[in-house]
Amino acid sequence: MRFGKIDYLNLAPFDVFIKSYPMTSGFKKFLQSKKSYPSRLNKDFLFKRIDAGFISSIAGYQSSLKHKVTLSGIISKGSVWSVFVIPNPQSEDYQSATSNALCKVLDLKGEVLIGDRALRYRYNGGEHIDMGKLWYQKQHLPFVFGRLCFNAYGDLYKHISRKFNHKKTKIPYYILTQYEKKTKIPRAYILEYLKHIYYKIGPKERLGLKRFYRQLLFKKIKKPSRF
Template sequence: MRFGKIDYLNLAPFDIFIKSYPTTSGFKKFLYLHKSYPARLNQDFLFRRIDAGFISSIAGYYAHQKKLATKSGIIAKGDVWSVILLPNPSKKDYQSATSNALCEVLKLKGEVLIGDRALLHRYQEKEHIDMGKIWFQKHQLPFVFGRLCFNKHKKFYEKISLEFNQKKIKIPYYLLQQYETKSQIDKKYILRYLKNIYYKIGKKELLGLQRFYRELLFKQIQKPMRFHSLTKSSNIHSQHHDKNASK
């Protein structure tokens, strides 16, 4: 079972939960070796290099349609602190397809910044716009930034989701110190940040997710797809073949 891990502070509670969850040593070894940023995990999931993970909502659309998504996600109801827009020329963040799309949906202009880098920017009290806050002001609904999706082992991952949603996680002091050293963000600030995020997807969260998907359709914003990548690869191969044939 190959689980891909987002290496951000927003999943610290899940990391603590999964460490103590009864899984095979192979599962945990893969988990800690295979960690990256959301957009990279999107591709790994779509190309089935991983079986499951917290996938960006925009890339989890097809899992949502096929009922291959659990009731666990990365959610904020208002300010999120780690998905922001900087007052710079418009620029997408290579690490997150969902946040880039959210910026378009909200008709905002600026430089998208996500994850621990965004949190550090806010911690340093630099100018920014919180996109979670803008979404909530406009729709009065939570925003689901990512969702625990799977390609197989349905019962296993649904059980993990159920137990995680029911669990109250306390982050050990030694881990907070590690997070502080790694992120350069004060541990008390990290705890305040994590209060903005929750993980259980209920009716309102699903409604917010569906509203986001409807906006993507309305604005014709493309979702990450395995097909698109294969088509691009095929076109490059075809162009190369045509050049050789014309020589």
């Protein structure tokens, strides 16, 4: 069972949860070795080098059509604090296909910046447009940045999703300290950031995804594929 993990703070609660979940040592060893940024995991997932993971919404489109998805995602309802357009020359962020597409959907110009780098940029007072906030202002719906999708072992990952969605995970102090050292972002700021993200996909989140996919079609934005 090969699970790919996004190595960002936004999945810190899931990281703590899955470490305590009763899985084989092989699963947990692979989990720690297969950590990367979203667009890299998209490729691994599309080429079936991993069985499951939190995949960028734009790359999870085919999985949603095939019902190979769970009800867990990476979601914001308004400001997300880590997906920005910043006032630099137009450029995409190589780490996230979904955020690059969202920038086009929102008709924004500038440099796309995501993840822990974006959060640190915000903490340091950098000028930015929060794409989660702008999406909500325009659509009045949450935005699902990524979704737990699977190529295999669907029953297992649906069970993990249900357990995760219904459990309030507290991040231990020592892990917060590790994150602080790694990202150069204070613990208190990390905890405040995580209040802007939630993980359970319900009717409004599904509608938000449908709205996003429709915009991709209208604007002729290509989705990642194997070919």
